[in-house]
Amino acid sequence: MSSDLPTGPEEANEALFSRFSINQQTIKQWSLPELVDGCAKAGVRGVGLWRAPVQEYGVAAAARLVRDAGLTVTSLCRGGFFTALDSKDRADALVDNRAAIEEAAALGTETLVLVSGGLPAGSRDLHGARERVADALGELAPYAADAGVRLALEPLHPMYAADRCVVSTLAQALALAERFPAEQVGVVVDTYHLWWDDTIGSQIGRAGAGGRIAAFQLADWVTPLPAGVLLGRGQLGDGAVNLRWFREQVDAAGYRGPVEVEIFNPELWERPGAEVLAEVAERFARHVMHAR
């Protein structure tokens, strides 16, 4: 056993899972009460939630359910989609994002994940779309700060640049976030989106030095990608990503927050939720946390 791990099995487990969080989408076959119950049974204390299932259950009721179970909501997904050209659409997006901020506050999480949005239909102006993201952050960041919520800008893999998110690298996300105070706008470091980038180590250092790492999310990269490339994320350890290296980089950059596992994979959704959660936890211990 490595010398930097606690020696007793219970302490080891405690240290391993103190930062672990399961994102709701990873086990989306579970209803919100099933998720809360399943986490309690498995000793999992952090959950990342999504707006649609929370709204369906009722925001106040969801907040109560999670709080009563002693769970921490590590993030809420997602606001964003700021890139419309039409002014009515942009105003609607701001209204929706203010609602997302209020939902995050009600759930007791500081972290609202933002997916910026893709190119408007027929547009080829990536730069303009990125500036509209900055404009929206300027509108929303003070409002979020007043609610005790930080906007967490998530760079998505470049394969989503046209239709989902014009912010494709951590460097880009940081350049946008750094226009605002660190306590108002941070970034999400997600291994699935960023693993291929040869500058990612130095960009994680930059993010950490600026106090900008608002969330750290994990999924593995597996091929072949499915049509639409949305639901092909891999279980931890099944793919190409050096997950432990990422966790060490984020730790070395000073991040001490939750480590959230967010996998979109229909194969996981077909299995019993408790079995998936146990597998994720085992993979997390083996591929993310344990020293080599």
Place this chain on the structure above:
Amino acid sequence: MSSDLPTGPEEANEALFSRFSINQQTIKQWSLPELVDGCAKAGVRGVGLWRAPVQEYGVAAAARLVRDAGLTVTSLCRGGFFTALDSKDRADALVDNRAAIEEAAALGTETLVLVSGGLPAGSRDLHGARERVADALGELAPYAADAGVRLALEPLHPMYAADRCVVSTLAQALALAERFPAEQVGVVVDTYHLWWDDTIGSQIGRAGAGGRIAAFQLADWVTPLPAGVLLGRGQLGDGAVNLRWFREQVDAAGYRGPVEVEIFNPELWERPGAEVLAEVAERFARHVMHAR
């Protein structure tokens, strides 16, 4: 009509298409003789070829066929796949790449396109794989130079990093190429792979200043991506890429070579080749060459 275009229709056509080249894969329903014949009928003078159909026809016979038709071979695709860990596999790759260099020389093209290769099965070491690409370039570059062929390292979209090409950005490709003389190792600028990158303008400038642009290839980015993400390239003008901006950047960087259209798209392959070639030429004039 814009003042920087010739005024007569024939001269305009001449100027528009003097650098145009059609990559064989764009119209792969055509055999090599059909391609040569179709290009002659359409007034197209440049073709990018692939090794498999050339080998099938016979390298010497293909070289003669193309030369007799007055066509220029603008590039040969492809060498590469340098990332194996097994020494026997790596030695085999070098043998195969020397053959590719000889085929390029026989066809009279200076440009051999290299797709570097992905991660070996089970490996998560992107850095190591990239260094093995550098090692192979070191082995092959002098051999290629002796044959009058330049190695053209192609960065592929990050969605191919695991299974096809560990070189994902133009900056990375340039950092590798710059270890060698510019006349031995250049880079490919392909809009499909690089369009999302917010640093691409400055990297094209860097590539041009160093005399490193060995090829300029065009395809558009359309969504949704198909399963496997290999055959989803869009016809020029159908997607998100500002093709004219790219051509202007490459021109401004001092590149004066061929502009090759390389689209992998099964819908194009189902149509008559001459119809596809005419459509590509019309799109090229409209979306790539004409001033705004």
